[in-house]
Amino acid sequence: MSITVYVPRDASALSLGADAVAKAIGAEAASRNLDVRIVRNGSRGLYWLEPMVEVETSAGRVAYGPVQPTDVMGLFDAHFLHGGEDVLKLGLTEDISWLKSQQRLTFARMGIIDPRSLDDYLAHDGYRGLAAALKMEPAAIVQAVTDSGLRGRGGAAFPAGIKWKTCLDAAADQKYIVCNADEGDSGTFSDRMIMEGDPFVLIEGMSIAGLAVGATHGYIYLRIEYPHAQRALEAAIEAAKARGYLGDNICGSGKAFHLEVRMAAGAYICGEETSLLESLEGKRGQVRFKPPLPAIQGLFGKPTVINNVITLATVPIILDRGAAFYRDYGMGRSRGTLPLQLAGNVKRTGLVERAFGVTLRELIEEYGGGTASGRPVRAVQVGGPLGAYIPASQLDTPIDYEAFAAIGGMVGHGGVVVFDDTVDMAAQARFAMEFCAIESCGKCTPCRIGSTRGVEVIDRIIAGDMAERARNEVLLRDLCQTMVAGSLCALGGMAPFPVLSALDHFHEDFDRSAPSLLNPLPFGERVG
Numbered sequence: 001m002s003i004t005v006y007v008p009r010d011a012s013a014l015s016l017g018a019d020a021v022a023k024a025i026g027a028e029a030a031s032r033n034l035d036v037r038i039v040r041n042g043s044r045g046l047y048w049l050e051p052m053v054e055v056e057t058s059a060g061r062v063a064y065g066p067v068q069p070t071d072v073m074g075l076f077d078a079h080f081l082h083g084g085e086d087v088l089k090l091g092l093t094e095d096i097s098w099l100k101s102q103q104r105l106t107f108a109r110m111g112i113i114d115p116r117s118l119d120d121y122l123a124h125d126g127y128r129g130l131a132a133a134l135k136m137e138p139a140a141i142v143q144a145v146t147d148s149g150l151r152g153r154g155g156a157a158f159p160a161g162i163k164w165k166t167c168l169d170a171a172a173d174q175k176y177i178v179c180n181a182d183e184g185d186s187g188t189f190s191d192r193m194i195m196e197g198d199p200f201v202l203i204e205g206m207s208i209a210g211l212a213v214g215a216t217h218g219y220i221y222l223r224i225e226y227p228h229a230q231r232a233l234e235a236a237i238e239a240a241k242a243r244g245y246l247g248d249n250i251c252g253s254g255k256a257f258h259l260e261v262r263m264a265a266g267a268y269i270c271g272e273e274t275s276l277l278e279s280l281e282g283k284r285g286q287v288r289f290k291p292p293l294p295a296i297q298g299l300f301g302k303p304t305v306i307n308n309v310i311t312l313a314t315v316p317i318i319l320d321r322g323a324a325f326y327r328d329y330g331m332g333r334s335r336g337t338l339p340l341q342l343a344g345n346v347k348r349t350g351l352v353e354r355a356f357g358v359t360l361r362e363l364i365e366e367y368g369g370g371t372a373s374g375r376p377v378r379a380v381q382v383g384g385p386l387g388a389y390i391p392a393s394q395l396d397t398p399i400d401y402e403a404f405a406a407i408g409g410m411v412g413h414g415g416v417v418v419f420d421d422t423v424d425m426a427a428q429a430r431f432a433m434e435f436c437a438i439e440s441c442g443k444c445t446p447c448r449i450g451s452t453r454g455v456e457v458i459d460r461i462i463a464g465d466m467a468e469r470a471r472n473e474v475l476l477r478d479l480c481q482t483m484v485a486g487s488l489c490a491l492g493g494m495a496p497f498p499v500l501s502a503l504d505h506f507h508e509d510f511d512r513s514a515p516s517l518l519n520p521l522p523f524g525e526r527v528g
């Protein structure tokens, strides 16, 4: 009887040699006349153990990792096909504490199924959400999403149900569902994992969104740097079409939903929803004025729901298990779970899906195992390049949209990037402003000009110009306020937050040779 071995095809696992490992396992099995079936699954999200190979045994799946091609012969000798002992053996996958303590709802099938197999998806509760939605009126679907408390996972945390209702209520001959798969935030990869490891769940979520608002066409706007996700999505779309899950008559319901993947041009601003629409229409990715809201006048001027990959991929479980099931997870107004992406200076990087309320400290210490360098944590940037730098003293803050807003931070798309005590926070502040200057779409003055002037002012502060030190800090804070208040979109409106957080929490890094406002020279010697 054939033995099933899982070797991830996830982009991170591939970058660590997963293809060569799969090839070596196939060749070794052939040379030993063993009947082995290799399935290329998604990653379980334990990136420090990739390529992590799993073997289906009578006791369950047994994991080994990280496996290199040179380890393969030894694994066969150790009878890994029957769960044999080896230094690389990690035990039963489901018992690995990193996974066991998670609450995987959106990522329920991640690493378990073959992402290219619709049958495998169906065998693991796939398309149950769509089946439920097909029995409901559009308004009832929208109500279920509203009742679940699901808020947009792309960054702004806007309630998904309210957006859907606005689109449902807009009368039009054509409506669209657009999936924002631009995933531009630093240290984030949950969208990519879903698209590579469980693409049908996104297709199902978009189909449900189409039924809910009356849209018959959907686009996945995918960042150009994700070729593996593109292949996985296109294969899944073809399979769904062939079996009647996409097309003119989905599941014999008489309702149509068509879906296409569109490759993005590769600009951070194209993740902003209105720039994304411009880009999708074939124009330069530049921010549109709002109103009109995209839900009323979006793609090609038609009512359009734009949601992040994780938002849409979470919809099927809500329709399948019910709004109350999902809403029962979380804290305050942050309901459900969030796939957090742990990156930067930590021993163990990867995907942690937990209900809102888990603290940064739990994430970094329990899942991350502390810093990779072994030095103390100094700062954590949560929510991508526009997120504030959180100091070590605030690590007990629960991950909750409101709790983060209260400390001047944001949860955003759930990226968590850790820095140890060797980080230069003045350099990080400069990086934030420079990022904004480079990525600015140029439509509004506070961002286009302000970010460039901001870099110059930070450079003058870092240079330690004694005579102008205090004045430059006043100028920088004033400039940040202007950008926050006057920018057209959140790129210019939020880029000041990492800068201000660095000034507020790590002021000493700006005091090279110069006195500061918080640490002024004695009266009489003061400048400015």
Ligand SMILES: Cc1cc2nc3c(=O)[nH]c(=O)nc-3n(C[C@H](O)[C@H](O)[C@H](O)COP(=O)(O)O)c2cc1C
Residues within 6 Å of the ligand: 151, 152, 153, 154, 155, 156, 157, 158, 180, 181, 182, 183, 184, 185, 268, 269, 270, 271, 272, 273, 274, 306, 307, 308, 309, 311, 312, 489, 490, 491
């Ligand atoms: C500069 C900028 C970049 C953004 N990049 C992304 C992105 O890469 N992916 C994403 O889903 N949302 C991104 N957003 C948020 C989108 O504008 C929008 O809020 C989101 O697609 C809505 O989906 P959601 O409600 O499901 O989060 C970005 C916003 C800004 C201002």
Ligand code: SF4
Residues within 6 Å of the ligand: 269, 287, 439, 440, 441, 442, 443, 444, 445, 447, 448, 487, 488, 489, 490, 491, 492, 493
């Ligand atoms: S804030 Fe920056 S990116 Fe946003 S509209 Fe203004 S110039 Fe463009």
